[in-house]
Amino acid sequence: MIDAPEKTAWVIGASSGLGAALATRLANEGYQVAISARRAERLQEMVSHQPKMHAFALDVADHDATTACANEILDRFGHLDLIVFCAVHGGETLGFHDRATKGMAIGLLGVTAALEPILSSMKERKSGHIAFIGSPVGFRALPGTGSYGVIKSALHYLAEQLKIELSIYSINVQLILPGFVDTELTQKNEFPMPFLMSVDEATDRIMRGMRKPSRFRVAFPRRLMWPMRLLGMLPDHLYHWVMSKLVKSVDKHQPRN
Numbered sequence: 001m002i003d004a005p006e007k008t009a010w011v012i013g014a015s016s017g018l019g020a021a022l023a024t025r026l027a028n029e030g031y032q033v034a035i036s037a038r039r040a041e042r043l044q045e046m047v048s049h050q051p052k053m054h055a056f057a058l059d060v061a062d063h064d065a066t067t068a069c070a071n072e073i074l075d076r077f078g079h080l081d082l083i084v085f086c087a088v089h090g091g092e093t094l095g096f097h098d099r100a101t102k103g104m105a106i107g108l109l110g111v112t113a114a115l116e117p118i119l120s121s122m123k124e125r126k127s128g129h130i131a132f133i134g135s136p137v138g139f140r141a142l143p144g145t146g147s148y149g150v151i152k153s154a155l156h157y158l159a160e161q162l163k164i165e166l167s168i169y170s171i172n173v174q175l176i177l178p179g180f181v182d183t184e185l186t187q188k189n190e191f192p193m194p195f196l197m198s199v200d201e202a203t204d205r206i207m208r209g210m211r212k213p214s215r216f217r218v219a220f221p222r223r224l225m226w227p228m229r230l231l232g233m234l235p236d237h238l239y240h241w242v243m244s245k246l247v248k249s250v251d252k253h254q255p256r257n
């Protein structure tokens with residue numbers, strides 16, 4: 001076991017984008033940070049710059065390996081104060097069912113596989129912090145988001161369910177809802193991305209939000225979130241009418257994973 005009197009965190013999906021930036025911030029703030037993703041060489045490079053980071057190469061779609069990795073991290077760190085789920089299916093060209101299968105294996109079942117041992121440990125300690133990176137596309141059905149929207153919507157449900165159920169163990173759960181952020185994930189998008197943020201700006205906002213445990217949803221930027229929330233409050237027939245107007249324009253784009 002490493003000597004971990006400091007806070008400890010595990011960031012899943014830490015080899016690029018928001019996960020890499022969050023892992024770096026947490027380590028710079030003094031956390032011992034376990035970083036996981038498939039690209040082991042990227043993790044090794046991060047570790048070489050920041051000794052508070054520890055690489056645990058992992059494909060979260062392999063659920064047995066994910067649970068084993070969670071146990072290994074608990075053994076090495078002794079406990080986990082924070083777990084952040086960032087992994088997302090990058091979206092190679094697949095059919096509808098295969099995209100959904102792969103997306104869920106990573107973005108939903110990868111989460112539950114990692115959480116199983118972590119939750120037991122956090123419950124025992126009556127302490128812990130779980131942060132899910134969701135997406136505003138999970139608010140309500142949006143055309144063109146494919147299974148990405150379905151998976152995020154399920155993740156939001158899981159986050160809220162855990163928020164309620166884990167409150168008796170003093171385990172905090174947060175749902176992070178960023179607008180468009182300039183990462184590998186979005187760089188292949190061909191549609192307009194209003195209010196696109198840099199990874200640095202989004203990471204600042206997420207770190208600020210994670211320091212306010214009373215906030216369940218950390219949603220930003222407001223200028224994108226408010227219209228989306230208002231749209232989400234429309235009665236079904238009106239919402240469906242508005243969205244159906246969008247269908248033609250999104251139909252020519254490849255749906256996300």
Ligand SMILES: NC(=O)c1ccc[n+]([C@@H]2O[C@H](COP(=O)([O-])OP(=O)(O)OC[C@H]3O[C@@H](n4cnc5c(N)ncnc54)[C@H](OP(=O)(O)O)[C@@H]3O)[C@@H](O)[C@H]2O)c1
Nearest residue numbers: 013015016017018037038039059060087088180181183185
């Ligand atoms: N960018 C945005 O505009 C935006 C907006 C809202 C929400 N989000 C959410 O933010 C999170 C981070 O996305 P990002 O934009 O930072 O994307 P990103 O740069 O593509 O990062 C995705 C991360 O997931 C990892 N990953 C993918 N498949 C994996 C697997 N099977 N096992 C383990 N790790 C895996 C990738 O690493 P490897 O390839 O090395 O495995 C990478 O580290 C996602 O949940 C995304 O849905 C992003």
